[in-house]
Amino acid sequence: MDEILAILQDLHPDVDFETCDTLIDDGILDSFDIVTIIAEISDAFDVKIGAEQIVPENFNSAEALWDLVRRLEDED
Amino acid sequence: MLFTSYTFIGFVFLLFALYYTVPARWQWRLLLAAGYVFYLASGWKNCVFILVTTVSTYVLARRIGAYHMQQESYLKEHKKEMSREQRKDYKAGIKRRQRRLLLAGLLLNFGILAVLKYTNFAIHNVNLLLSAAGSARQVPTADLLLPLGISFYTFITMGYLIDVYRAKYPAEQSLGKLALFVSFFPQLVQGPINRFDDMKETLFSPHKPDRQEIAFGLERMLWGYFKKLVIADRMLTGVTAIVGDPQTYGGIYVFVGMMFYALQLYADFTGGIDITIGIAQVLGIRVKENFLRPYFSKNIAEYWRRWHISLGSWFTEYIFYPVSVCQPMLNLSRFSRKHLGDYVGKRMPVYMASLAVWFTTGIWHGASWNFVVWGLLNGLIIILSQECEPLYARFHRRFHVDGTFGYRLFQVVRTVLLMSSLRMLDCYRDVPLTFRMFGDMLLHSRPSQLFDGRLMSLGLTAADYGVLTAGTVVLVGASLLGRKGSVREMLSRKPAAVRWAAVYGLFLCTLVLGAYGVGYDSSQFIYNQF
Numbered sequence: 016m017d018e019i020l021a022i023l024q025d026l027h028p029d030v031d032f033e034t035c036d037t038l039i040d041d042g043i044l045d046s047f048d049i050v051t052i053i054a055e056i057s058d059a060f061d062v063k064i065g066a067e068q069i070v071p072e073n074f075n076s077a078e079a080l081w082d083l084v085r086r087l088e089d090e091d
Numbered sequence: 092m093l094f095t096s097y098t099f100i101g102f103v104f105l106l107f108a109l110y111y112t113v114p115a116r117w118q119w120r121l122l123l124a125a126g127y128v129f130y131l132a133s134g135w136k137n138c139v140f141i142l143v144t145t146v147s148t149y150v151l152a153r154r155i156g157a158y159h160m161q162q163e164s165y166l167k168e169h170k171k172e173m174s175r176e177q178r179k180d181y182k183a184g185i186k187r188r189q190r191r192l193l194l195a196g197l198l199l200n201f202g203i204l205a206v207l208k209y210t211n212f213a214i215h216n217v218n219l220l221l222s223a224a225g226s227a228r229q230v231p232t233a234d235l236l237l238p239l240g241i242s243f244y245t246f247i248t249m250g251y252l253i254d255v256y257r258a259k260y261p262a263e264q265s266l267g268k269l270a271l272f273v274s275f276f277p278q279l280v281q282g283p284i285n286r287f288d289d290m291k292e293t294l295f296s297p298h299k300p301d302r303q304e305i306a307f308g309l310e311r312m313l314w315g316y317f318k319k320l321v322i323a324d325r326m327l328t329g330v331t332a333i334v335g336d337p338q339t340y341g342g343i344y345v346f347v348g349m350m351f352y353a354l355q356l357y358a359d360f361t362g363g364i365d366i367t368i369g370i371a372q373v374l375g376i377r378v379k380e381n382f383l384r385p386y387f388s389k390n391i392a393e394y395w396r397r398w399h400i401s402l403g404s405w406f407t408e409y410i411f412y413p414v415s416v417c418q419p420m421l422n423l424s425r426f427s428r429k430h431l432g433d434y435v436g437k438r439m440p441v442y443m444a445s446l447a448v449w450f451t452t453g454i455w456h457g458a459s460w461n462f463v464v465w466g467l468l469n470g471l472i473i474i475l476s477q478e479c480e481p482l483y484a485r486f487h488r489r490f491h492v493d494g495t496f497g498y499r500l501f502q503v504v505r506t507v508l509l510m511s512s513l514r515m516l517d518c519y520r521d522v523p524l525t526f527r528m529f530g531d532m533l534l535h536s537r538p539s540q541l542f543d544g545r546l547m548s549l550g551l552t553a554a555d556y557g558v559l560t561a562g563t564v565v566l567v568g569a570s571l572l573g574r575k576g577s578v579r580e581m582l583s584r585k586p587a588a589v590r591w592a593a594v595y596g597l598f599l600c601t602l603v604l605g606a607y608g609v610g611y612d613s614s615q616f617i618y619n620q621f
Contacts, residue, residue, distance in 0.1 A: 046412070050416060050444070054440065058425070
């Protein structure tokens with residue numbers, strides 16, 4: 016989880032990612048951010064996030080992203 | 092059958108009457124029949140193409156969906172006896188078969204679109220190359236049919252096929268229902284490019300007449316007709332005169348044409364979508380909004396999130412994300428980060444995918460270089476403003492202008508001017524000529540020419556200018572009001588006399604001031620040709 020928070024913080028240092036759960040709904044993360052996050056996560060965790068996983072539920076919070084990573088690790 | 096023709100209006104009102112007369116379970120079948128009647132009116136040969144797309148998508152999506160179900164039940168049954176590796180192999184095998192089916196669907200349907208829409212563009216370019224190489228040989232152009240709404244229904248069906256492949260929802264089991272989704276006539280000619288999961292709920296379910304919804308739908312249609320007939324079609328006269336004679340109308344008139352076209356396109360396209368959404372609302376069907384006051388955007392990226400929303404989200408979901416997160420792109424990102432640094436590496440996949448999207452957006456709008464250049468310029472400006480973001484942030488911190496009315500106004504004017512400048516490529520439809528006219532506008536503007544009488548030679552009378560000015564004020568006023576919520580709902584809360592006065596006023600204006608008369612064939616909607 017700390018690694019996810021670090022990746023997000025690096026993109027938007029002014030956002031409180033520990034509490035925010037509307038990152039997509041409130042337009043905090045745009046498509047540029049999402050692609051960067053996917054590239055960083057694929058490097059950090061060795062998982063592949065496909066285009067079909069790019070839905071608001073998976074990107075609205077750091078927690079949701081962490082759940083996605085764990086799910087993908089389990090599948091692998 | 093144009094939306095603005097008397098035949099279409101008669102057709103729609105007959106359908107409304109029948110829709111609420113037949114047994115409710117037959118309503119979706121009636122809509123399917125209406126869709127094909129509407130489509131047949133454009134020529135029976137067109138139907139062959141839409142049928143091929145519908146049936147092929149139906150068969151392939153069902154097969155892909157069956158593999159999803161097969162995988163689910165097999166893994167459930169054999170989970171305990173299978174190792175992790177075996178499960179992975181099994182899933183990979185299913186995925187391979189599904190991917191083959193998806194590819195077959197994409198190749199067939201995008202192939203049809205490519206051949207019908209782009210063959211002559213390719214031939215034209217080959218001929219240019221032959222001429223440049225000094226050859227006297229020329230390849231003859233092909234006489235190809237371009238079925239009505241092919242770009243729209245191809246995108247709608249391929250979005251559906253990809254969604255089923257991604258297991259976003261199960262494949263539709265009824266061929267009739269899928270055929271209705273593809274051929275739902277109000278959206279067939281100019282979108283929106285709806286998604287199956289957004290529409291299926293209200294498209295196939297039975298509806299009882301709801302007075303309020305029917306009234307809202309009719310009002311929305313009326314608003315659309317007002318925009319199209321009173322503003323867009325009147326403006327078209329001025330735009331055609333200016334663009335058709337670049338020799339006479341240079342300098343400041345290029346600017347006039349540019350602004351006229353910005354207003355014409357907005358009134359034309361949003362008016363068409365208002366009619367679409369209004370018809371659907373009368374039928375009890377929810378269609379997503381396609382515009383969100385785009386000209387009030389603070390930059391071009393935001394503008395594109397608010398203009399033709401369904402096309403933008405289609406490209407983002409089915410091209411931008413898959414291209415930018417595919418393995419070769421991630422590898423390229425790693426390579427660039429290693430050799431060119433973090434900054435370039437991070438941006439590389441995003442910018443390359445963006446340019447791919449904008450190239451496709453351009454070519455989707457039309458098979459000619461002016462649209463390709465228009466698309467790529469949009470992409471380049473968005474990338475440029477992304478790169479300038481830190482600079483803007485510094486500027487905002489230093490001058491504290493962000494959020495002030497003056498700065499907000501500046502941003503809106505900048506968006507309108509930038510978008511209108513880019514659209515000159517759409518007006519002149521010739522890349523060198525567009526740049527020449529743009530240069531002429533900047534370097535030899537000569538504003539005094541506005542008063543030399545030529546303004547009255549554009550085919551517009553003083554009365555027309557009066558109508559256009561009043562129409563624009565109404566348009567902007569409605570947009571401003573719309574920021575606080577639905578204007579129709581606001582109106583419905585007013586006393587009945589106010590509501591009726593507003594509706595009758597709009598109706599009379601459309602009837603009296605609309606650019607038509609007996610035997611007048613209103614111009615085609617601009618987006619019909621895409």
